[in-house]
Amino acid sequence: MKKVLIAYYSRTGNTDIMAEYIAEGVRLSGNAVELRKIMAIKSERDLEGYDGYIFGCPTYHKHMTENFKTFLFMAQKAPLKGKAGGAFGSSTHSGEAPGIIFDTMEFVFSMRMSALGPLNLKESTLDSDQSMKACQDYGRALGAMLA
Template identity: 55%
Template structure:
């Protein structure tokens, strides 16, 4: 059984909700998952011991949150090379954050990107049946690659 960390930033609760849907999908595969706010992770050492990582942030002003940027600096030296990477987020306009996070995980951290790439949901779709299914399917599919 593999273990996945879902670490997220959320300002309105939408990205946190997606994180929990993704976690359900990971659990559907029989794998373990921990869901944590990035503010609860104090240093890169707390990232050890997982087989896959899924990081999430909403998009604000065509970028991830400042907190997620700081978190990624912590994660940079955590020895994540070769680990499975996924990214997700919510948005109202551009939706750039998940792609930027995935690029960082892939090119800076040298992680293995999930075949699906990153996942993005419009904020008004998060609490709909389609939004729930999208999150669960993403978690199931990414965890299936472990």
């Protein structure tokens, strides 16, 4: 059984919802998962010991939040090269943050990223069965990368 870290920031609780459903998908793939808010991750050493990583942040003003940018600069120091990765987030209208995070993980951290690309959901749809399934499928797909 492989171990996946879902590290995320949620301001209003919407990204929390996504993280929980993605974690269900990882578990359904037969892997272990740990959910941690980025504020609980104090150094790059806190990122060690995982086989896969899924980072999440909502989009505010067409970008990720400042604290998530700081988290990514810290994560760059961790041994993530070649690890499986994915990125997700919610938005009210534009949704750029997951794509920026995904690209950072792929091109700066040199991670093997999910073929599904970044997962971005509109906040207005998060309570739908379709959104729940999309999140679970995303977690399952990352779990399949670890087989």
